[in-house]
Amino acid sequence: MSADATPAAPARPVSARHFVRLKLRVMGNNFRGQGWRIAMFVGGALLGLWFAASGFFLFAAPGLTGNGRYAVLIAAAGGGLLVLGWLLLPLVFFGVDETLDPARFALLPLPRRTLVTGLFAAALLSVPALAVLIATSGLVLTASSLGGWSAGLVAVVGVLAGLLLCVAASRAVTSAFATMLRSRRVRDLAAVLLAVVAALLGPLQIFGVAALREADWDRLAGVATVIGWTPLGAPWTAGIDVAQGRGWAAPVKLLITVVALVALLAWWSRSLESAMVGAASAGKAPARRGVDGGAVAQLFPRVAGWARRDRFGALVAREARYWWRDARRRANLITIAVVGIFVPVMVNLGGAGFVAGDGSGPATNASNNSPVVVTFSMVVVGVVAAVTLANQFGFDGSAYAANVVAGVPGRLELRARMTAFSLYVLPMLAVVSVVLSALLGRPGWIGLMAGSLTATYGAGLAVTGFVSVLGAYSLPETSNPFAMNSGAGLAKGLLTLLAMIVSAVAAVPMVVAAALLGDAWLWLALPVGAAYGLGAALLGAYLAGDVLDRRLPELLATVTPRR
Numbered sequence: 001m002s003a004d005a006t007p008a009a010p011a012r013p014v015s016a017r018h019f020v021r022l023k024l025r026v027m028g029n030n031f032r033g034q035g036w037r038i039a040m041f042v043g044g045a046l047l048g049l050w051f052a053a054s055g056f057f058l059f060a061a062p063g064l065t066g067n068g069r070y071a072v073l074i075a076a077a078g079g080g081l082l083v084l085g086w087l088l089l090p091l092v093f094f095g096v097d098e099t100l101d102p103a104r105f106a107l108l109p110l111p112r113r114t115l116v117t118g119l120f121a122a123a124l125l126s127v128p129a130l131a132v133l134i135a136t137s138g139l140v141l142t143a144s145s146l147g148g149w150s151a152g153l154v155a156v157v158g159v160l161a162g163l164l165l166c167v168a169a170s171r172a173v174t175s176a177f178a179t180m181l182r183s184r185r186v187r188d189l190a191a192v193l194l195a196v197v198a199a200l201l202g203p204l205q206i207f208g209v210a211a212l213r214e215a216d217w218d219r220l221a222g223v224a225t226v227i228g229w230t231p232l233g234a235p236w237t238a239g240i241d242v243a244q245g246r247g248w249a250a251p252v253k254l255l256i257t258v259v260a261l262v263a264l265l266a267w268w269s270r271s272l273e274s275a276m277v278g279a280a281s282a283g284k285a286p287a288r289r290g291v292d293g294g295a296v297a298q299l300f301p302r303v304a305g306w307a308r309r310d311r312f313g314a315l316v317a318r319e320a321r322y323w324w325r326d327a328r329r330r331a332n333l334i335t336i337a338v339v340g341i342f343v344p345v346m347v348n349l350g351g352a353g354f355v356a357g358d359g360s361g362p363a364t365n366a367s368n369n370s371p372v373v374v375t376f377s378m379v380v381v382g383v384v385a386a387v388t389l390a391n392q393f394g395f396d397g398s399a400y401a402a403n404v405v406a407g408v409p410g411r412l413e414l415r416a417r418m419t420a421f422s423l424y425v426l427p428m429l430a431v432v433s434v435v436l437s438a439l440l441g442r443p444g445w446i447g448l449m450a451g452s453l454t455a456t457y458g459a460g461l462a463v464t465g466f467v468s469v470l471g472a473y474s475l476p477e478t479s480n481p482f483a484m485n486s487g488a489g490l491a492k493g494l495l496t497l498l499a500m501i502v503s504a505v506a507a508v509p510m511v512v513a514a515a516l517l518g519d520a521w522l523w524l525a526l527p528v529g530a531a532y533g534l535g536a537a538l539l540g541a542y543l544a545g546d547v548l549d550r551r552l553p554e555l556l557a558t559v560t561p562r563r
Contacts, residue, residue: 014110019118020125041127048131055135063142069221071146071240075139076224079162079236082132086166087173116269123167133163139236147243154250155239161257162235168261172268228253231260303423312416315408319420322395328475329395332388337428374436374445375514375525378452379507381432385425385453386460387499392417392468394475398560404552410469411545418461418537429453448522451529452510458533459506460499462540467499469548474561506536 031038057064059078062071105115123129136159144152228237234253241249300307300317301324307313323329393400403413433449510529514521548555 014114014118016118016121019122023122023125045127048127049134052131052134055131056138059136059138060141061138063138063145066145068142068146068240068244071142071243072228072237073221073224075142075236075240076227076233079136079139080227080230080232082136082162083166083169083232086128086170112269112272116265116272119272120168120171120265120268123171124163129163129167132166133159136162136236139239143239143243146240151239151243154242154254157254158235158238158250158257161254161261165231165235165257165261165264168264168268172264172271175268175271229256231256234260304420311408312412315413315416316420316423319417320423323420323424326395333424336385336388336425374440374448375452375511377436378433378449379456379504379511381429382453382456382507383460383500383503385429386457386464386503389417389421389461389464390467390499391472391475392421392464393472393555394559396559397475398556400556400559404556409545410548410552411541413548414465414541414545415538418465418541422457422461425457426454429457444522447526448514449525451525451527452507452514453529454526454533455510455529455536456503456507456533458535458537460503461533461537462544463502463506464499465540465544466547469544469551469555471498472555472558474559 031041055078059074062068062074110118139159140152140155143155224233227233228241235257238250238253238257241247241253300309300313301321303324304313304317304320307316323333396403430450433446433453436449437443437446510525510532513528514525517524
């Protein structure tokens with residue numbers, strides 16, 4: 001080393017504040033020149049503020065009224081719903097903000113603890129987190145009014161711990177599911193997910209409807225006390241316990257929260273490494289046997305083996321393969337399966353036996369459901385199945401440039417995409433019809449259910465064809481199928497809501513026909529519904545295809561992620 005050489009300055013340690021500053025800078029760069037993103041962010045902030053204000057007054061109601069009888073009920077139920085919302089909504093509706101993609105840090109020599117801490121701190125800098133903080137601050141007001149400053153101080157600690165728990169739960173669950181969904185063993189994952197969701201949501205919904213109808217608030221208060229000793233309600237009820245003279249319970253509940261938080265962060269840390277690599281090992285691929293026809297035939301998956309070996313068939317084969325192998329698309333297929341089972345059961349069986357409060361149970365009164373009620377529940381399922389294509393070009397991203405260069409006609413493009421998607425969805429809808437008819441004890445209603453589903457699904461495909469062309473948005477280039485760009489979560493929610501409303505309106509003739517035709521509709525539903533759905537889908541592809549041909553460059557620019 002030469003005499004005049006100066007030693008290099010020691011590297012500064014990386015801390016959480018560097019990740020926070022990096023997120024703010026990336027968000028600023030993403031908003032630059034993107035007016036729609038700014039508008040979506042402002043809209044999301046206003047919507048979050050409205051929910052925050054509503055939640056604040058709800059949680060503060062016992063303190064404002066001076067009646068603390070149901071303070072534990074409000075704290076445990078409201079806080080538990082918040083935690084469940086952070087667990088489930090990113091998986092099935094809004095996604096999770098991936099402004100800082102973990103894969104971008106794969107080549108940096110950062111300890112895993114530093115990376116988890118930094119990404120966790122950056123995740124706290126979001127509109128949903130701020131909205132939860134403002135809403136749950138009402139618990140501080142309630143605890144202070146009922147128990148003085150000491151209860152209020154414990155409530156502050158509980159609210160902050162609850163917020164950390166919500167964010168950690170969201171990140172850990174989405175990261176873990178993203179890792180599992182990259183594996184081709186999606187059948188096992190789908191079965192587990194369906195079983196868990198059906199086992200948890202169904203009984204909770206049935207019990208909740210029954211309890212609300214009977215207005216037995218003392219029973220609900222007892223359930224809330226039990227929830228308060230779980231991670232779902234422990235942080236939110238700690239301050240209320242101090243205010244009501246149970247000071248010994250506060251440190252125990254805070255300890256429960258800390259243990260759950262540490263466990264979630266450890267879980268996230270383990271799945272984060274796989275998210276950084278961007279792939280999951282699926283084991284050795286099985287050898288394909290019995291494939292005839294050469295290399296071209298092998299490009300067609302088994303589910304699309306019937307397709308012609310032309311441009312339409314190639315597009316169908318490509319989309320069918322993408323829907324099975326792409327983790328982001330598989331996540332949507334699982335959502336359809338969950339909703340397809342849960343919604344009909346909830347509408348037709350969930351509260352059937354509790355309407356009169358006689359405790360007769362679902363099996364007794366399920367037979368009283370009319371074709372109109374069944375048709376309505378099928379409309380909901382069909383609409384949810386179709387709106388998955390509301391951003392179908394966003395799944396492709398910059399890869400859609402290949403179709404633009406090849407000059408694929410818009411009508412052909414949309415028909416092929418609808419066909420490939422239907423190869424997976426229509427069997428699901430058929431299973432829903434058979435299972436629900438068996439549960440209702442009405443095997444003759446299979447045609448009614450299948451016809452209503454196909455009609456609504458076809459009308460939804462027509463609507464989402466236009467929405468996907470006119471309202472497309474880009475998705476982040478990440479291996480997490482639940483990741484969303486800043487502001488895109490609100491865009492996804494609004495576009496989905498718009499597509500659902502328009503699709504439901506388009507399916508109104510099916511409900512009207514069920515109400516007017518009575519028993520005759522049981523025989524006409526399947527052929528009329530199938531013809532209605534097929535005609536609506538083809539008409540939508542025909543009209544939206546012309547719009548797609550005129551907007552190819554704009555659509556490609558919209559769905560291409562900004563680096």
